[in-house]
Amino acid sequence: MSESLLRARHSARSFKNQEIDTKLIKDIIAEAQWAPSWCNSQPWKAYVLTGEAAKKMHESHHTNVMGNKKSWTEVVPPQFTDKDWSAAEWTNMRDFWQAGDVSPFPEDGSTDKLGFNKESAWDFHAPAIVYITIPKNATMFSAYDAGAFGYGITLAAREQGVDCIPAYEFIRYPQEIRQVIDIPEDEAIFMGIGLGYAQENEDLNRINEFEKHPRAKTDDILQIVK
Numbered sequence: 001m002s003e004s005l006l007r008a009r010h011s012a013r014s015f016k017n018q019e020i021d022t023k024l025i026k027d028i029i030a031e032a033q034w035a036p037s038w039c040n041s042q043p044w045k046a047y048v049l050t051g052e053a054a055k056k057m058h059e060s061h062h063t064n065v066m067g068n069k070k071s072w073t074e075v076v077p078p079q080f081t082d083k084d085w086s087a088a089e090w091t092n093m094r095d096f097w098q099a100g101d102v103s104p105f106p107e108d109g110s111t112d113k114l115g116f117n118k119e120s121a122w123d124f125h126a127p128a129i130v131y132i133t134i135p136k137n138a139t140m141f142s143a144y145d146a147g148a149f150g151y152g153i154t155l156a157a158r159e160q161g162v163d164c165i166p167a168y169e170f171i172r173y174p175q176e177i178r179q180v181i182d183i184p185e186d187e188a189i190f191m192g193i194g195l196g197y198a199q200e201n202e203d204l205n206r207i208n209e210f211e212k213h214p215r216a217k218t219d220d221i222l223q224i225v226k
């Protein structure tokens with residue numbers, strides 16, 4: 001099988017200082033709206049920061065991270081404990097960390113061999129950030145639907161030559177997001193996706209080499225019964 005769009009997509013973690021055309025962003029979101037959802041309920045909403053607004057958000061994010069400001073997302077995130085992850089999930093996460101020989105959560109501010117450091121890489125300086133919300137009282141089925149919508153954004157973006165990264169990092173400080181975007185109180189900020197054009201890998205910035213993460217063997221996650 002030739003490389004499909006699904007395999008061509010991977011997360012980018014460093015972006016060029018190059019805006020994405022607003023119409024292109026709208027087209028990407030419009031394509032993603034074709035995601036399936038429970039009874040076509042389409043529980044998602046999308047809010048996009050771009051231009052100066054996105055730059056200001058990067059600055060405030062940077063200040064918060066460097067100041068070790070406590071943060072909590074509006075949807076309870078998993079913790080790194082056995083309660084929240086199975087043995088198979090731990091194995092996949094370890095493979096992911098080892099693949100890049102990089103910790104995605106460097107607390108000491110150090111720069112690892114991919115140039116991933118606290119100062120430059122935390123929210124990746126994406127020129128556009130899409131925030132996906134779902135109703136605060138949503139069930140897990142709506143979360144499934146919003147995930148399909150988010151994945152649709154990543155694929156539609158790839159199809160248009162736009163790189164992206166879905167990241168928890170974008171939604172760690174929901175109050176800051178609510179200060180600049182009028183998001184109704186009954187919606188929870190569920191996920192953030194950074195969009196932009198991936199920077200070429202350079203000696204001091206090789207973070208985008210951290211891609212093509214291994215996947216579990218298909219036979220380990222699949223059972224076909226005839």
Ligand SMILES: Cc1cc2nc3c(=O)[nH]c(=O)nc-3n(C[C@H](O)[C@H](O)[C@H](O)COP(=O)(O)O)c2cc1C
Nearest residue numbers: 009010011013096104166167168169170211212213
């Ligand atoms: C819900 C979710 C949260 C994520 N949060 C982060 C994050 O905070 N920081 C980060 O560097 N990558 C984050 N990622 C990206 C994943 O690490 C990445 O999708 C995974 O390693 C597979 O790699 P690929 O997207 O290149 O195929 C997140 C992905 C998802 C789906």
